[in-house]
Amino acid sequence: MIADLDQLEGSNQTELEKNGEHFEFNAPVTEAVSIGNTVVVGFGDGKIRFFKPDQKPHDIQAHSGVILCMVKAEDYILTGGDDGRFLQISMDGEIEEIANFGSRWVDSVAAYKGDRVCSSDKVVYIWSKENEKKSFTHQSTISGVTFSPNGKHLAVSRYGGVTVWRREKNKWSSSNYSWKGSHGKVTFSPNGKYLVTSMQENQLHGWRLNDKADLAMSGYPAKIKSFNWVGDTPYLVTSGASEAVCWPFDGKEGPMGRKPVCVASGGKQYATFVESLTEENAVFVGFKDGLVLLSEIDEKKNPITIRNSTGSEVSAIVVSETRAHILIGDIKGNVTWSSIRPQQN
Amino acid sequence: MENSQQVPVTVLTGFLGAGKTTLLNRILTEQHGRKYAVIVNEFGEQGIDNDLVVDADEEVFEMNNGCICCTVRGDLIRILSGLMKRADKLDAIIVETTGLADPAPVAQTFFVDEDVADRTKLDAIVTVADAVHLSSQLEDHHEAEEQIAFADVLLLNKVDLVDDSALTRVKERIRKINPFAKIIQTTRCDAPLDEVVGLNAFSLERVLEVEPDFLESDHDHEHDDDVTSVSFVSDTPLDMDKFQTWFGDLLRTKGQDILRSKGILDFQGEEERYVFQGVHMLMDASPMGSWAEGKKRSSRIVFIGRNLDSMNLEEGFENCKIG
Incomplete structure (x- = not known):
């Protein structure tokens, strides 16, 4: 008997490869977020594309250059670009320019209820629901901004640590969380008790918000480009190693003195993007060569191959808020869009 | 690459x-x-x-x-x-x-x-x-x-x-x-x-093409903090272990004062030329193809920096020679 090669190849195809739709857009996927059943994707040519179930994606030209940052804000998105513009974009594709900083890039954006925040250079700008504008200048260029889950704190990462702005009755007051070095993106734990940044030196740094106790999470072979919170524990799942490195943040001390759980090994290459599937206590892990794995946060469980290698670095994975679809994007502009509901037979 | x-x-x-x-x-x-x-x-x-x-x-x-x-x-x-x-x-x-x-x-x-x-x-x-x-x-x-x-x-x-x-x-x-x-x-x-x-x-290949002007250095009228350069040539092959120990130590302890370093080295027992260039303590190095046939092999090394006199560079380099 002679093996049928076509059939062999076919049998290695994943569900997602068989059933998903595949697009080539020729500009790197830089950002992606979900609102409801829709996934909104930002590209390196300034375009935004909306992916909705059973529809062809439609695009709008939002920025004239790279979309550097994007965040969900209620029922719209905020974007910042290397054209210096800070935009509010509705799900119908309507664009409102909130600010234009010219040759100064808008590097990060954040939102809480009606508050819309962006950073450009050393300054953070806040527009309130009533459209009042405030700005805070920091000692060095800002690399990340994010609100705490209850919206009371705004964390601003920069060289030398994080400035946390606390919302008071009629003003904002600030407090410094210092750690030597260059800090990148910043995140709050879901309970708001911890603050974590990715650093230039292939490590994470964290602080307990109430007493500023330091947490150092190191040992990575590469820079941590992506992190995400997963499950009830919760775990902080991170890229930057050949597996997804998951730090437990339960108990009084969080990950202090504990080992991370490592799942979804991609072999010799490094993970570049992680997305959580919170209800399942599981994580999608994208790799430098395009491989995407799904694994429970349990070292005894085997990961499932969601997509085989494509040769292009995964730069975005988003599961829609309705948990019905997944979108995978890479740095060459390839996008896979697929239902993740079990097929009815 | x-x-x-x-x-x-x-x-x-x-x-x-x-x-x-x-x-x-x-x-x-x-x-x-x-x-x-x-x-x-x-x-x-x-x-x-x-x-x-x-x-x-x-x-x-x-x-x-x-x-x-x-x-x-x-x-x-x-x-x-x-x-x-x-x-x-x-x-x-x-x-x-x-x-x-x-x-x-x-x-x-x-x-x-x-x-x-x-x-x-x-x-x-x-x-x-x-x-x-x-x-x-x-x-x-x-x-x-x-x-x-x-x-x-x-x-x-x-x-x-x-x-x-x-x-x-x-x-x-x-x-x-x-x-x-x-x-x-x-x-x-x-x-x-x-x-x-x-x-x-x-690129490391480029180091091979650069022929430094080997000037006679005259340090008499210079301040200690002046930037100067020194270069050495050796027709005797070098011992790789000795060189790595010396050069690693040198960059670690004096890297602040060494602004740039470049070299093409002939190590005993190695077929290929070994090329490096550095900026302060950081260095990029690798084997870079065979020596030209019929041409004499020799090692050349150049340092640009401050206080080079105090680093015993010549002695250090001499000690890397085989024998």
Whole structure:
């Protein structure tokens, strides 16, 4: 008997490869977020594309250059670009320019209820629901901004640590969380008790918000480009190693003195993007060569191959808020869009 | 390894008024059909004719990686990473620095940051110097010395405004600091552009082509903090273990004072030439093909830096010889 090669190849195809739709857009996927059943994707040519179930994606030209940052804000998105513009974009594709900083890039954006925040250079700008504008200048260029889950704190990462702005009755007051070095993106734990940044030196740094106790999470072979919170524990799942490195943040001390759980090994290459599937206590892990794995946060469980290698670095994975679809994007502009509901037979 | 996907980056240094903007505008207007991004500093001279100008803040930070002198340009990491997300491919990126900027953090950024090194490569450091004012600038600002020391190409501009003896003196001064930069004499930065951009000066292959001017150093009238250079040649093969121990120690303990180092080495038992180049404590090195047939093998090594006299470099190098 002679093996049928076509059939062999076919049998290695994943569900997602068989059933998903595949697009080539020729500009790197830089950002992606979900609102409801829709996934909104930002590209390196300034375009935004909306992916909705059973529809062809439609695009709008939002920025004239790279979309550097994007965040969900209620029922719209905020974007910042290397054209210096800070935009509010509705799900119908309507664009409102909130600010234009010219040759100064808008590097990060954040939102809480009606508050819309962006950073450009050393300054953070806040527009309130009533459209009042405030700005805070920091000692060095800002690399990340994010609100705490209850919206009371705004964390601003920069060289030398994080400035946390606390919302008071009629003003904002600030407090410094210092750690030597260059800090990148910043995140709050879901309970708001911890603050974590990715650093230039292939490590994470964290602080307990109430007493500023330091947490150092190191040992990575590469820079941590992506992190995400997963499950009830919760775990902080991170890229930057050949597996997804998951730090437990339960108990009084969080990950202090504990080992991370490592799942979804991609072999010799490094993970570049992680997305959580919170209800399942599981994580999608994208790799430098395009491989995407799904694994429970349990070292005894085997990961499932969601997509085989494509040769292009995964730069975005988003599961829609309705948990019905997944979108995978890479740095060459390839996008896979697929239902993740079990097929009815 | 050379990677054709890497966008070359030219770093343009030089004191205010030396002619950086003139050169920049020539590069941007005369190289038709090429797409350049220009990273300028906030104190830069105005009037750059390009649609892709990015403001930089020249923010420098220390790496916590054990290198005491390892500072990098944080804004460059941010901006270069952003530029690499563009849909259109750039032919080159030009980084203009302020007159008082130290070129080391710029160069070190390309050694230290993996993402930057993956997608871009340092092509050359081009320093524009003013033939009239260079001598006094060297007296007053150690940054001027550093810009000369780091240069791969040195445009000695405004040579029409000095007489022959002054020109000779300023060239001698430059050679003493940096014997392997290519000096191009210009009046209005009118150098052939193919000698300024697209040079691949930081590739290890290029080290092989550079024949440093081996000048007799005369240290008598120099201050301790002057930047000077020394070079050594050996026809006796070197012992790799001894060399690595000595050189590793040297960079670790004296790397702050060694601005640049380059060398082509003949190790006993090795078929290939061993080539390296370094910036302070960081070094890039690898075997680089066989020696030319019929030609004598020899090791050559050059250091540019401060306090070189105190490092016993000659003795250290001598001790690496076999036997």
